[in-house]
Amino acid sequence: MTPVTRQEVLGLYRKIFRIAKKWQSASGQTEETIKEKEYIKNEAKTLFRKNKNVTDPKLIKQCIEECEARIEIGLHYNIPYPRPIHLPPMGLAHKQGRTLRHQEKLRKISKPIYLKSHDEVS
Secondary structure (H helix, E strand, O other), rough: OOOOHHHHHHHHHHHHHHHHHOOOOOOHHHHHHHHHHHHHHHHHHHHHHOOOOOOHHEEEEEHHHHHHHHHHHHHHHOOOOOOOOOOOOOOOOOOOOOHHOOOOOHHHHHOOOHHHOOHHHH
């Protein structure tokens, strides 16, 4: 990891904790705010620790972009949790075969950047 990339990653980590410190839930309830603050901190710790040994520059860049996207979406919608994706269910595909594999591939490709690591951790 280059020194510039390291500074960028550490800056994002600090930014997340500053956001968590100032976070106010949309409902305004104290217990809800505390729960959301803890979620933000725990999610950041988990994902940053999971990715601390990543050395591929492209993968590091992708993780940085995901982090920035999740920060912006969380601040914009005032929810700390990842927004769900709305894709059609796979009910029309057969239980096996090419159609199912093709639909699974399309779902994986169409997954937004801010949810790439969510399923791996949650």
